[in-house]
Amino acid sequence: MYNRKDRREALDRRHARVREHISGTPERPRLAVHRSLAHIYAQLVDDTTGTTLVHASSTEKELGLEYGGNVAAATALGKVLAERALAKGIKVVVFDRGGHIYHGRVSAFAKAARDAGLEF
Numbered sequence: 001m002y003n004r005k006d007r008r009e010a011l012d013r014r015h016a017r018v019r020e021h022i023s024g025t026p027e028r029p030r031l032a033v034h035r036s037l038a039h040i041y042a043q044l045v046d047d048t049t050g051t052t053l054v055h056a057s058s059t060e061k062e063l064g065l066e067y068g069g070n071v072a073a074a075t076a077l078g079k080v081l082a083e084r085a086l087a088k089g090i091k092v093v094v095f096d097r098g099g100h101i102y103h104g105r106v107s108a109f110a111k112a113a114r115d116a117g118l119e120f
Helices: 004-019 071-087 105-115
Strands: 030-035 040-046 051-057 094-096
Touching: 030 105, 040 071, 040 105, 051 071, 071 105
Parallel strands: 030 094
Antiparallel strands: 030 040, 040 051
């Protein structure tokens, strides 16, 4: 079986493979998603300057989440991040799934962000 180190290395390899093909610009920032067992985090990144333009996480009190590691939390977070991005005038992004498969919380987050107005 895999141990924690092997699983982390595999995730890092998958993420590096994804990042070879995508990069964020000021006109089309990268929507980076990270998930842990208990929470999910997302940010819009301009890779040309290395700055974060918008961020959101399931640890924020204003979301009122009971638990941040489920599909309901990912859906709420996708909606909040999209609203914050639209408020800053960002409508089009490129999606970075962070090496995770596009399933479960990652896909729920992406669907909620699309439904709230982001295009990717």
